[in-house]
Amino acid sequence: MILENGVVRTMDPVLPVARALAIAGDRVAGGVGTHERALVSPERVDLGGRCVLPGFTDSHVHFPQWALAQRQVRLEGTRSLEEAVARVRDAVASTGPGRWLRGTGWRSGEWRPPSEPTKEALDAVTGDVPTALQAKDGHSLWLNSAALAEANGDLAVPGGVVELDEHDEPTGVLREESAWRFRETCVTTPEEEWLEAMRDGVRVANARGVTAIHDKDGWLGALGYFQSLEDEGSLTFRVWQSLPHERVGELAEVGIRSGFGDDLLRVGYLKVFMDGTLGSRTARLFDDSGVEITSRDELAEIVRCGAAAGFPVAVHAIGDRANRDALDAFEATRDAWEPLGLRHRIEHAQLLAPEDVGRFSALGVAASVQFTHAPSDRDLADDFWAGETDRAYAFRSLLEAGAVVANGSDAPVEELDPLLGIRAGVLRTLDHRAAWHPEQALSVDEAVHATTVAPAWLARDEACRGKLVPGFLADLVVLDRDPFACAPSELADVEVVATMLGGRWIFGGPPFNRTG
Ligand SMILES: [Zn+2]
DSSP states (O other), rough: EEEEEEEEEEEOOTTOEEEEEEETTTTEEEEEGGGGGSSSSSSEEEOOOEEEEEEEEEEEEEEHHHHTTTTSEEEETSSSSSHHHHHHHHHTTTSSSOEEEEEEEEEEGGOOOOOOOOOHHHHHHHHTTEEEEEEEETTTTEOOOHHHHTTOOOOOOEEEEEEOOOTSOOEEEEHHHHHHHHHHTOOOOOHHHHHHHHHHHHHHHTTTTTEEEEOOOGGGGHHHHHHHHHHOOOOEEEEEEEEEEEGGHHHHHHHHHTBBSSSSEEEEEEEEOOOOOTTTTTTTTTTSSHHHHHHHHHHHHHHHHHHHHHHOEEEOOOEEHHHHHHHHHHTTHHHHHHGTTOOOOOEEEEOOOOHHHHHHHTTTTTTEEOTHHHHHHHHHHHHHHTTOOOOOOOOOHHTTTTTOOHHHHHHHHOOHHHHHHHHHHHHHHHOOOOOGGGGGOHHHHHHTTTHHHHHHHHTEEEEESSSSOOOSBEEEEEESSTTTSSGGGGGGGGEEEEETTTTEEEOOOOOOOOOO
8 A cells, every 4th residue: 555645743753754655465575765666557636735644642641541431421511500411411321230430520610500419419310320520520419319329328437527417318529539549439331331341441542543542451351352343344453551550460470570461451560659630739749749649769669579470660759758769769779670671660740849850751651741731730830839840840851861751641640631631742831821831832743753753662663663664554543634743733733534453544544635
């Protein structure tokens, strides 16, 4: 097959732009540029001036959780209790037997006339479909009677609140610890429901140009779910799977190490947390505030165990202290992992001491960041990290210091949409406001690199994915226009027209109508 008459951005510095791309089987064929006419009677696809890029990787996504969240009733923006209940009513019919009806986003303070949610209001439309609706801030849960019955009256938890009515009966609203525990112990998800949601989710991701992900949900059984999708033929992106570091001993016992799997699904890396988050003020900072989940010495031990078992580590670190400790741990254990060529990564790396920025490249530890977090978090960061945000979300500083910078969405925290991520990395704003710390903005080329080339390196695929050069897998995305050439204000309009995985169209595909 020859894709011709377009702008092919290969992401290879030797030949960055071509007008055509030849594909044979699942690979990019030799002769990108002018030699493609040498092929025998190929299928010709007219790109009509459109742009081709390597397929996108989302380098940090909680895929099963994001997929399940796609099916929730969205209650954001409801202006009254009635409006919220009406949205729930519309969703009841599509909730399968024995399934939970889930929702999120309500905020009773915005309802007029002023009212509080009750189980009775839900019961009227849900009947006995157990229903759990999370508040927008995540700290309250609104349940119907069928849901409450699952707890057998056991709702009270230290640190939790059970709202009661005038008869001392639960109103249906739980807060804080009571809400958390209810969600963890009562709101169950059968395997088939995970698979249904993920099947749909894979198609949505493909439609957004995604041909690979680095998944963070190994702890909830994602590997098995992805394997089921692969068995039935519906896994149409490549997965680099994380697993909880606590299981490294069992993995070592049976001899499974990083890279085990096939060209679609592979066991990748170990997941560890150093600290909490910006939003909950649990990120660990140099002023000793925040929560330490893993100490420097503990991480060093985890890295050594991981190396002995053949695994790289991806460690979540948000605050500057957490990042310092993580870098120290990688440095202290270098003798154990460097000879093995393990590709460790720090997830988020949101606040860095200036003297730590250069250590990522010096150590060969990648920064796995989320470009969308900068515009999304700017108000919180300006508030909680006042006066220090010139070293927050410092993506350009990291790149200029030579670090491998990979971009992910952290969906469902943000939307799973690589083009949105690229735009956030370039513009440093996603609303009407001016760029936040524009000195940290990236070029389109750098943002695309972090979404294609860098994540392929992290998955040890730098010799077969992430660029459109001969011999590489034909994983690519066709865009309606060239993001490298359009005005910054036009980036929001760039659309995915088609996506190819290993030479096969998995979304859209020819014929492409000529652009007008
Ligand atoms: Zn995450």
